[in-house]
Amino acid sequence: MLKGKTEAGFKYxxxxxxxxxxxxxxxxxxxxSDDMVTKVEGTYDYAEAILGKKGIDxxxxxxxxxxxxADANFITEQLHEIVRKANEKSAEVKKS
Numbered sequence: 001m002l003k004g005k006t007e008a009g010f011k012y013x014x015x016x017x018x019x020x021x022x023x024x025x026x027x028x029x030x031x032x033s034d035d036m037v038t039k040v041e042g043t044y045d046y047a048e049a050i051l052g053k054k055g056i057d058x059x060x061x062x063x064x065x066x067x068x069x070a071d072a073n074f075i076t077e078q079l080h081e082i083v084r085k086a087n088e089k090s091a092e093v094k095k096s
Contacts, residue, residue, distance in 0.1 A: 002089050006081045008074075010062045014050060019087040023049035031076070043072055050079050 003013045018024070027049050030042025047056050059078060060070045067074060 002086050004082070004085055004089075006078050006085075008066065008078060010059060010078050012051065012055065012059075012082050014055075014082060014086055016086065016090055018050055018083060019090055021049055024083065040072075043076060047075065047079055050082055 001013050002016050002018075003011075005011045015021070024046065027042050027046035030038050031046050033039050033042060044056075047059065051059060059075055063070050063075055063078075
């Protein structure tokens with residue numbers, strides 16, 4: 001498991017293989033849809049694939065504390081950052 005903190009301050013713990021998880025590919029396809037309902041489903045699926053159900057509650061609470069409401073764009077940005085950092089860490093581990 002990889003532990004870290006986003007630039008905004010959200011503390012997370014994710015599987016070190018998150019970048020290889022096909023659920024993320026599926027969720028990103030929905031997330032990038034032009035259909036708003038599909039996009040919303042994709043956002044949730046993306047968060048769940050990265051953080052798990054328990055982690056969703058944590059990032060929503062963090063976002064409400066920070067912004068006053070659960071801003072979907074902010075949450076998505078945090079998720080992208082987590083995946084990017086996990087992929088970077090995974091690449092570092094492979095080099096050593």
